[in-house]
Amino acid sequence: MAESTSESGKKSGKKDEAVAAATPNVTEVVHTDASTTAEVEAVLDAPVERGEPILQVRNLVKHFPLTQGILFRRQVGAVKAVDGISFDLYQGETLGIVGESGCGKSTVAKLLMTLETATSGEVFYKGQDITKLSGRALKAVRRNIQMVFQDPYTSLNPRMTVGDIIGEPYEIHPEVAPKGDRRRKVQELLDVVGLNPEYINRYPHQFSGGQRQRIGIARGLALNPEIIICDEPVSALDVSVQAQVINLMGKLQDEFNLSYLFIAHDLSIVRHISDRVGVMYLGKMAEIGTDTEIYEHPTHPYTQALLSAVPVPDPDARERRERIILTGDVPSPANPPSGCRFRTRCWKAEDRCAEEVPLLAIPEVFAGKKTPAAHESACHFAEEKDVVGVA
Amino acid sequence: MPDVTKTPAASDTVLTSDETVAANVPAVPATGKPRSLWSDAWQQLRRNPLFVISALLIVLLLVMAIVPTLFTSVDPRSGDLTNHFMSKPEWGHVFSPEWFGYDKQGRSIYARVIYGARASISVGVLVTLAVTILGGLIGMLAGYYGGWIDSVLSRFTDIFFGIPFFLGAMVILTSFTDRELWVVAGSMAFLGWTQIARVMRGSVITTKQSDYVTAARALGAGTGRILFRHILPNAIAPVIVVATIALGGYIAAEATLSYLGLGLADPTISWGIDISDAKDALRDAPHVMFFPAGMLCLTVLAFIMLGDAVRDALDPKLR
Amino acid sequence: MTTLEKTANVPEPRSADDASTPLLEVRDLHVEFHTREGVAKAVNGVNYTVDAGETLAVLGESGSGKSVTAQAIMGILDMPPGKIPQGQILYRGQDMLTMSGEERRQIRGRKIAMIFQDALSSLNPVLSVGYQLGEMYRVHQGLSKKDAKAKAIELMDRVRIPAAKERVGDYPHQFSGGMRQRIMIAMALALEPDLIIADEPTTALDVTVQAQVMDLLAELQREFNMGLILITHDLGVVADVADKIAVMYAGRIVETAPVHELYKRPAHPYTRGLLDSIPRLDQKGQELFAIKGLPPNLTRIPSGCAFNPRCVKAQDVCRTDVPQLHQVTEPDGAALPGRGSACHFWKETIHG
Known part of the structure; x- marks a missing residue:
């Protein structure tokens, strides 16, 4: 996209509009009826317009069975890691997913990558449900959806050279680049992510964390994917190096026309990079909206508590900000509370919260109103509250 | 322990037991050539005196096994009862047939010790190879696939693990009348693979969970690529260590079986047979037992030392 | 150094000249590690002071030497490969680096305590939490088993672990991450030290739990008028609790x-x-x-x-x-x- 490369750095402008036009976020899925592998591949190769949904997740569920017994395993329960979530990812946008450890955000990443099989629910990529694919069609999907991992120290094979690591995608998908071309392509990729192309024969342990993460990003880019799923891509890095990697990811998004699903626990980084943000709690989506809607007009008590707990690098804000200190810990996903999952730590909880599961929808009080608070929030008693203390 | 082992370069983290120190010294790409973990391990090995000593010994043993004529021109099987019955060593006559003296059949002990290396080393190497391939494969499949495949293979391994090694070997070997080298090696391998299988299984399970394996799967890599490109090279190190140490053990086991008369038999020359032959005259002529037994100990020790050195180089975190 | 009393009991804080000598002063501290790659100079002349009731935040990235300095103060550096070629660490005016091992032990744990990032690996998994907390009293103050247990429950209450009485016999793995960090804090507080060194105390915790733990730490510090050295890489945490900062x-x-x-x-x-x-x-940024x-x-x-x-x-x-x-x-x-x-x-x- 010519216009977007020219405005790297201030991506708020055009893209926001395109994305905003497509809200509410859960759109209708246009099913494609491809039955043969060839047809599926044709569907997957078709381009998607900017601002159109490219990935649609519907009622995705992942339960990990808990078993007992060694010889005769019987199921005694399930860890409800992801328990029915739906969202859309639009072409060219960054959707941030935030939540605390154990909320299921990393499981979502694995499900979207089809590294785990979903218990139920669908993931539509260009209208094609990828949870049911296998073989060549699945391989074609994997070419288009790539992943950047959290820990750059464990995500690169220590026994392979950087050239082999970044070149491996071409060996798995030989149709993308002819053999003689690969070395040049790998060197180009190294250059794109800001590493010296001469490092091609080095081994991962010869690099620092930030450089390794760049190698991981180069590997993710090798197949020219449309979607990159980033699972905590900077949380293992030093502060001064985080900014380098975040800027690089921003630049690459414009250059290669990528859609990002950005999973992180650091709310500041998510705000910086995301166009829209979803907040997860115990396997469910608590609230989802544009970055302004979530950060400046949160309506779900969990989002508010989460935001208020984030330490802001500004000592003057100590006095200005209201802090909501939650009591207790996140309950076990093997035995989540009935009704609203957050009710055990919520200061607003009433009887209704224990009985009725709140739906992720625009709260009635805000329905039809033209206010940033009118975004989807799964709370019976949703109300606006500014906790970030925007000056 | 020499301090060298505390500052490994072959580990993923850069240095020492102290995490903060490791973080303090980042791997700096500004200098140096590509260094694979294998070459790092080699650098580390080369500086380890334990390795140098054991490697020299092993090279010497290998040369003995392959070309014994380099060391002696005497036929170890020819006895001369008239002249040399159990005569004492002649310390001054280095490398000559009478150096270590003669046994009760008047055969040169020196020549027999040299020629005995071939059987011992062959059995050791053959059994280790067989065990590594068989045990490695079973362990790898069990570890990689998990689930019912793992259950079946692991129980199968446990059953074999439960058979006492020597008892089992004796039972098998007594059923053979003609115990050639491969028969002895084969029966030992048949009973000995379980240790490697267990080590391999554990190592594969650990490696399987690494992010780089997940990354390869996310790229759409097939099972073969994942197993042989990603898992095996990273899981093999502990197996190499165990196999090297076990090699010494197999040589000792062969000698034990031969001593009991259940392993190799005449005319094959084996230290175990010689030790057995010497036992009746131990008081009168201890040297007849001393030389084959000493050689056996030295060989076993060399492989155990090598295994230790290799472990230091490949997996410094292990200690 | 000759004036140092070797009292078995908790010594009285000195009165008269106390006001002028800081609680802890680090002077021109150097630490190096001898490695095969050469000498790694981890700390190269660090100076700082902490007074009672004061929070000093030491801010830095990995490899800045912030944790090594703390380890040197606590006397838990691995030596070798570590070495302190130069410098002084003065606790109430006495140089801890020239003290005997026994004198140092009297200060460590009793006067200066440390809280680590990883609570799970800092607690012994085979001993109950109550036993580990009580151990401080049994060893340092010679309390009976029963009294030590009562003290352990009191401590757990103090760091606001719910149902302390019932949970005193539980093992570390039965607690959540936030609760384990509270137990670590309780352990550090057991002997009412003058100074606490907290090395990335909340890095491994979730944001909402992080806030609880930081609040607890700040409150206890006020209550006991302790000095606190907070070692962190997080500029946000520092802004929330520190009085002064050393980068x-x-x-x-x-x-x-x-x-x-x-x-x-x-x-x-x-x-x-x-x-x-x-x-x-609170700001949507540009690049x-x-x-x-x-x-x-x-x-x-x-x-x-x-x-x-x-x-x-x-x-x-x-x-x-x-x-x-x-x-x-x-x-x-x-x-x-x-x-x-x-x-x-x-x-x-x-x-x-």
């Missing part, structure tokens, strides 16, 4: 300042770069400022100012002369108490 880079302190001053007007390019490079929750390059290899620290290869302001002098920690003043020369910057161009950095 470390490559084993040196590059800037010291009271907390409000530092964030408003950093006087060192590294501090400024760090502040500019973190995204803000982030990124400090170029990488932290230096401690076996080959650049000559002159260690930050010079990454610095936007670097001149020739920065490559040759090691900058001292200059006293930072207002443009008119008025002193700014507690402020220092180890930059040849601190004036340009802070004032324009």
Whole structure:
């Protein structure tokens, strides 16, 4: 996209509009009826317009069975890691997913990558449900959806050279680049992510964390994917190096026309990079909206508590900000509370919260109103509250 | 322990037991050539005196096994009862047939010790190879696939693990009348693979969970690529260590079986047979037992030392 | 050093000259590690002081020497490969580095306690939490088993672990991450130390739990009037709790300042770069400022100012002369108490 490369750095402008036009976020899925592998591949190769949904997740569920017994395993329960979530990812946008450890955000990443099989629910990529694919069609999907991992120290094979690591995608998908071309392509990729192309024969342990993460990003880019799923891509890095990697990811998004699903626990980084943000709690989506809607007009008590707990690098804000200190810990996903999952730590909880599961929808009080608070929030008693203390 | 082992370069983290120190010294790409973990391990090995000593010994043993004529021109099987019955060593006559003296059949002990290396080393190497391939494969499949495949293979391994090694070997070997080298090696391998299988299984399970394996799967890599490109090279190190140490053990086991008369038999020359032959005259002529037994100990020790050195180089975190 | 009493009981805090001597003073501390790659100079002349009731935040990235300094204070450095060639660590005016092992043990745990990042690996998994908490009393104060258990329950109450009485017999793995960190804090507090060193105490915790633990720590510090050294890389946590800040880079302190001053007007390019490079929750940013390059290899620290290869302001002098920690003043020369910057161009950095 010519216009977007020219405005790297201030991506708020055009893209926001395109994305905003497509809200509410859960759109209708246009099913494609491809039955043969060839047809599926044709569907997957078709381009998607900017601002159109490219990935649609519907009622995705992942339960990990808990078993007992060694010889005769019987199921005694399930860890409800992801328990029915739906969202859309639009072409060219960054959707941030935030939540605390154990909320299921990393499981979502694995499900979207089809590294785990979903218990139920669908993931539509260009209208094609990828949870049911296998073989060549699945391989074609994997070419288009790539992943950047959290820990750059464990995500690169220590026994392979950087050239082999970044070149491996071409060996798995030989149709993308002819053999003689690969070395040049790998060197180009190294250059794109800001590493010296001469490092091609080095081994991962010869690099620092930030450089390794760049190698991981180069590997993710090798197949020219449309979607990159980033699972905590900077949380293992030093502060001064985080900014380098975040800027690089921003630049690459414009250059290669990528859609990002950005999973992180650091709310500041998510705000910086995301166009829209979803907040997860115990396997469910608590609230989802544009970055302004979530950060400046949160309506779900969990989002508010989460935001208020984030330490802001500004000592003057100590006095200005209201802090909501939650009591207790996140309950076990093997035995989540009935009704609203957050009710055990919520200061607003009433009887209704224990009985009725709140739906992720625009709260009635805000329905039809033209206010940033009118975004989807799964709370019976949703109300606006500014906790970030925007000056 | 020499301090060298505390500052490994072959580990993923850069240095020492102290995490903060490791973080303090980042791997700096500004200098140096590509260094694979294998070459790092080699650098580390080369500086380890334990390795140098054991490697020299092993090279010497290998040369003995392959070309014994380099060391002696005497036929170890020819006895001369008239002249040399159990005569004492002649310390001054280095490398000559009478150096270590003669046994009760008047055969040169020196020549027999040299020629005995071939059987011992062959059995050791053959059994280790067989065990590594068989045990490695079973362990790898069990570890990689998990689930019912793992259950079946692991129980199968446990059953074999439960058979006492020597008892089992004796039972098998007594059923053979003609115990050639491969028969002895084969029966030992048949009973000995379980240790490697267990080590391999554990190592594969650990490696399987690494992010780089997940990354390869996310790229759409097939099972073969994942197993042989990603898992095996990273899981093999502990197996190499165990196999090297076990090699010494197999040589000792062969000698034990031969001593009991259940392993190799005449005319094959084996230290175990010689030790057995010497036992009746131990008081009168201890040297007849001393030389084959000493050689056996030295060989076993060399492989155990090598295994230790290799472990230091490949997996410094292990200690 | 000869005046040091070897009392088995908890010594009285000294009265008369106490006001003038700080609780803890680190003077020109150097720490190096002898490795095969060469000598890694982890700490290169660090100075700081902490008073009772004061929170000093030591801020730095991995490899800045912030944790090594703390380990040197606690006397838990691995030596070898570690070595302290130079420097003093004064606890109430007494140099701990020249003390005997026994004298040091009297201070460690009893007078200075430490809280680690990873609570799970710092607690013994085969002993119950109550036993481990009670151990401090049994060993140091000779209490009976029953009294020690009562004290353990009291401590668990104090760090607000719900149902302390029922949970005193539980094992570490039965507690959540936040609760384990509370137990660590309880353990550090057991003997009511004068100083607590907290090394990244909340890094492994979730944001909402992080807030609880930091609040608890701050409250207990006030209650006991303890000194607190908070070691962290998180500029946000620092802003919330610290009184004064020391920023470390490559084993040196590059800037010291009271907390409000530092964030408003950093006087060192590294501090400024760090502040500019973190995204803000309350501001939707443009492109982030990124400090170029990488932290230096401690076996080959650049000559002159260690930050010079990454610095936007670097001149020739920065490559040759090691900058001292200059006293930072207002443009008119008025002193700014507690402020220092180890930059040849601190004036340009802070004032324009």
